[in-house]
Amino acid sequence: MKRLFLKDIAKELNVSKTTVSLVLNNKGDENKISQDTQQRILAYAKEHNYVPNQLARGLSRGKSETIGLIIPNISDVFYARIAGFIERQAKGLGYTVIFSSSYEDPQKEGELIKSMLDRQVDGLIVASTQKNQSEIDALKNINFPFVLIDRHYPDRETDYVIVDNFEGTKKATEHLIDxxxxxxxxxxxxxxxxxxxxxxxxxxxxLINAGIKPDKNHVSEVSRENFMEEMGLEIKKLVESSSSVDAIVFSTHYLAAAGLRELKRLNVEVPKEVAVVSFDELNAFDLTDPPITSITQPASEIGRQAVDILMDKMEGKTNGSIERILETKLTIRKSCGVA
Structure with a gap:
């Protein structure tokens, strides 16, 4: 079906495009447009399923009614959850969200920020690579409304919503010690x-608070790009060396999933031989055997607060930076040896 534009209605009814716009924006009476003309325009628009151009309407009021959201990867379950909450929250306030993924590439992130500004978004929510300080400074210098989520720049005053990562893993490790x-x-x-x-x-x-000396051989690092390939060697070192571990804390849910595969391949019993905790979780973690203990992040609250702060910034309701650090929750399941 061919899309109907204001000019099409104006031509068909032999009136000006301005007249059509005023009527469809409920400004017919105040501009002294006759009731007959208003009714003809409204009836024709309804009959032909006219859909207004929201961007044009917004720009006429100095707003695009859109928010840009830049995250590392929309397919990551954690960021997908946050994006979903942001979208619903924004929609309820009359805004559309434009999504983009940076894939942890600082150059791409910079390009996306520029692209969003070119598209005249009213504000930005960004989970940054933390390697684009100049881009963040530029946004601050032009007083453009933005909120950082999940990651921030500690030496820069910006609006952000993050979780307490330190306390999250501390509590999980304390639980394992207990x-x-x-x-x-x-x-x-x-x-x-x-x-x-x-x-x-x-x-x-x-560990230190419990009188346990941290062992550098118990810390394994893998690259983001090749963690699947590297995980096998790292898990093998942790569980088969002379200083083998009796528990593992994984710093992300996808590392936990990859690590669990390797533990299974090596016939290591969880939690009998090695207890497991994951920072953040996958939907399947409560369905696996055993279910996986997780440090749960409040994705809905991150999304809600980010949108609320951004709206206040866009409307000029707040001065100075707004910094929110949210608590995580330790969801205990059988991978730690307790139900």
Whole structure:
């Protein structure tokens, strides 16, 4: 079906395009357009299923009624959850969300920010690669409304919503210690993201507080690009070396999934031989045998607060930076040896 435009209605009814626009935006009376003309325009638009151009309408009021959302990967279950909550929250406020994935590429992230600005979005929500400080500074310098989620730049004052990564892994490690585990491994990504560093420090802090000396041989790092291939060697080192572990904390859900596959391949029994905890979770973690203990992040609250802060910024309701650090929750399942 051919889309109907304002000019088409104007031509068919022999009136001006401006007249059609005013009537369809409920401004006919105040502009003294006759009732007969208004009724003809409204009836014709309804009969032909006219759909207004939201972007054009928004721009006429100085707004596009769109929000840009840049995340590392929309297929990642954690970011997909956040994106879904942001979309629903924004829709309820009359905004459309434009999604893009940076795939942890700082150059692509920079290009996406520029593209979003070119599309005249009203604001941005970004889970940054943490390697684009100049782009963040540029947004601040032009007073463009944006909120960082999941990651932020610690030495920059910006609006952000993150979780307490340090406390999350600290509590998980403390729980393992309480269960009698004292040779706890940690599998994480190679250095780059501050959130991963905070999770590592939380794990180490729990060990030190319990009088357990951190063992560098119990910390394994894999690359984001090749973690599936590298995981086999790292798990083998953790469970088959002279200083083998009796528990493993994985710094992300996808590392946990890959690690569990390797433990199964090596016939290592979970939790009898090795207890397992994952930072964040997959939907299947409560269905596996055994179900996997997880550090759960409040995805819905991250999305809700990010949109609320952005709206306040776009409407000029707040001054200064708004910083929110949300708590995680340890969801205990049988992979730690307890129900």
């Amino acid at each position: 269960q009698g585990r004292n040779k706890i491994g940690f599998v994480t990504l190679k250095p780059g993201l501050e959130v991963m560093q905070q999770r590592l420090v939380g794990y180490q802090d729990a």
